[in-house]
Amino acid sequence: MCTRDSKAGKRVSATTSNKSTPHKTAGKTLVVTVRDALRAQIESGTYQPGNRLPSEAQLTREFDVSRTVVREAIAALRADRLVEPRQGAGIFVLDPPQSHDLPFQNIDFVRISSMIELLELRTAVEVEAAALAATRRSPSQEENIIDCYRDLGNLAKAGAPTSQADFALHLAIADATNNPRFREFLSMIGPSVIPRRALNEGTNERASQTYLKVIDAEHEQIVAAILEGNEAAARDAMRHHLKGSQSRYRALLRGSNTPG
Incomplete structure (x- = not known):
């Protein structure tokens, strides 16, 4: 679990x-x-x-x-x-x-520009976290990453909200660095670091499912690289995931109706 x-x-x-x-x-x-x-x-x-x-x-x-x-x-x-x-x-x-005032508490999570700002910050931190997880993870941490990834996929297939499970997966990867500062960083920002949580996930179920399929494929690449112990691939997969999210939300900022 x-x-x-x-x-x-x-x-x-x-x-x-x-x-x-x-x-x-x-x-x-x-x-x-x-x-x-x-x-x-x-x-x-x-x-x-x-x-x-x-x-x-x-x-x-x-x-x-x-x-x-x-x-x-x-x-x-x-x-x-x-x-x-x-x-x-x-x-x-x-x-x-x-x-x-604590850092990150003045962010307006409804504004897409704030999402992009956070995604840029997450990219700077989580790309390296994925690389460290690939080289430092323990068997129990591998199991937790797999469980979190499966939980996320099962929720997506059931049409249930997935942002909390998405956050849990990123926390599991942070834990696998065996450097507690990575978890502290994500926890300080909180679950709203997942953009779709703040953008009313599920309002348009069809678009949401399309978007979640893209996200699932990106998560799969990250998890696979970490489990294989491939530091470079893990770094590239996390960068692709977060950079891709930035691109999708910039498209939203330009007036697109969905992040998919």
């Missing part, structure tokens, strides 16, 4: 008598567990701006982890500007950072 979530992160288990120790969630590393627990304490006011965090030794005992885990968790909080070290004094909680 095609999965929508990445499988990264080792499972951890540890026991401690300290009541502050968070439950270890499957899929989370100890660093992430400690980081999230400290973040929650800061956000809840347990540690307020200006407060000093417990010493490294105290946190090591509190969470029943190594000093390395504590240091990496603190480093992650520093990167988020939640805490800062002060020479000879310790780690102190900062005022909450000012909120800023």
Whole structure:
């Protein structure tokens, strides 16, 4: 079955008598567990701006982890500007950072020009993702790519919406790079990165089916190249797919009635 979530992160288990120790969630590393627990304490006011965090030794005992885990968790909080070290004094909680608009949130997904802009950005990233997936994928990741591709095809044949399944396939390819930043990039944009989701897929069922057949053929080439471990072919197939989408939506922008 095609999965929508990445499988990264080792499972951890540890026991401690300290009541502050968070439950270890499957899929989370100890660093992430400690980081999230400290973040929650800061956000809840347990540690307020200006407060000093417990010493490294105290946190090591509190969470029943190594000093390395504590240091990496603190480093992650520093990167988020939640805490800062002060020479000879310790780690102190900062005022909450000012909120800023997240990237990609101001895109008007109804405008075809926005679709083209995103397709250009996706091309710059996903072409290389396909090439990396061809050389780095694991057997389980191959299976997930195949499952996602089959799910997409079955939905298309049934006349059901396919944009979510299309997004899942691209996420599966991103996961197969074994570089989590590729999934993070796609997830940050979200499922609306699939243009037809924003353009009312299925309004014209005949045109939609014609379009989906073209997309299916392109996806088949991408999947086949990845499974064969052909880096160059995977790169070319993904480029052809995304460049083709750009061309189709530019035709729409010029006044064509359908993207097919």
